[in-house]
Amino acid sequence: MIKNDLTTINFGHKFVDLFAGIGGFHIALARNGCECVFASEIDKSCVKVYENNYGIKPVGDITKVDETKIPDFDILCGGFPCQSFSHSGKQNGFNDKTKGTLFFDICRILKHKKPKYFILENVKNLYGHNKGKTWEIIYNSLTELGYKTYKKPIMLSPLHLGIPQNRDRVFIIGIRNDLNEELPEYPIYKKKNTSIEDILENNEGLSNELWEKVKINDDNLSVLNLWEKFIQYFKDKKVKLPTFPIWTEEWGEDYNTEHLPEWKKKFVLNNRDFYNTYKSYLNKWLKDSRKNSSFYGAKAKLEWQSGEFRSNDSLWTLLFQFRPSGIRVSRNNYSPALVAMSQIVYVGCRKRKLTPREVARLQSFPEEFKLDPSVNASYKQFGNAVNVRVVEEVLYRLLSV
Secondary structure (H helix, E strand, O other), rough: OOOOOOOOOOOOEEEEEOHHHHHHHHHHHHHOOOOEEEEEOOOHHHHHHHEEEEEEOOOOOOOOOHHHHHHOOEEEEEEOOOOOOOOOOOOOHHHOOOHHHHHHHHHHHHHHHHOOOOEEEEEOOOHHHHHHHHHHHHHHHHOOEEEEEEOOOEEHHHHOOOOOOEEEEEEEEEEHHHOOOOOOOOOOOOOOOOHHHHHOOOOHHHOOHHHHHHHHOOOHHHHHHHHHHHHHHHOOOOOOOOOOOEEEEHOOOOOOOOOOHHHHHHHHHHHHHHHHHHHHHHHHHHHHHOOOOOOHHHEEEEEOOOOOOOOOOOOOEEHHHHEEEEEEEOOOOOOOOOOOOOOOEEEOOEEEOOHHHHOOOOHHOOOOOOOOOHHHHHEEEEEEEOHHHHHHHHHHHHHOO
């Protein structure tokens, strides 16, 4: 198991935790000698978990917080909502009146309280959003408020620190100009080799109640067994599976594709070629598969992201997710990025989803962290959380001057 009880430093600063979620920033700073004097979070289930773990009840809507009433502090922390900038959202950015503009509430508080430092977190897409114009607004706003910050935010993932989750995020750090402290050299990180096995629990240790919530249900299992036959056939034939999404509804179709967007037209034609090449096997497999009432929509699609076959490759040795785009299969060296949506990773060798405790480990939360009693709420909370160990890395860099 990955150890989270790292050597700590007593920085002795006071901080505020904005858009606090379940307290990833809080843990990282508190165990390095910093004191939280104010927290804000609008999600009621997160507020309960936060108070249960840290004894502080976050206030609600940050837009309604009077900045003059916030206690003095040294570091402002905030993983401001990312939906407006994420690839998975509509990418409305600052045009999103409910989330995109919350960055300016950070600016409002920075302007009045003038803390020494700030640490902000968001999705990787923030930097390139709207052809760089969104980042330009953020950078100019922060520098105009009197802070030094990198011209490009830090790009960091738990995988850079040996934690088996590939979750690229941007971190924006700042130092108040009058402190006469210089930003350290811009960091360059390399992703490390990891294994998902490092964070897994044994099935035997799970309660019956939890097992019922994380196991593969019978309908999904029947579909997975169909795809397992498909995978093993091509593995035995030593034929590499396509890198494009496999869409079985396109097999045998011949309608005109000229009206389709180029990307979709390419996928459709690739699927037809694949089907025609291996029709002798695929005809029977597809006929049998379509007898299964659960084999439709996204479950009739496969995204193979595991590269060339290895000797023990199977759905039951790899990781997979049920996604709107299909069943995505990947290697078991690390988890794809956790998200707040219901795309929890399934562990083939356990024949179940990751548990909330395993998801907590992927976000570097300590073993003693008290989880939300709702499994689904926990998944959402950790999908929205910042990784504790990653925040510590950024904190050390910020305060190393």
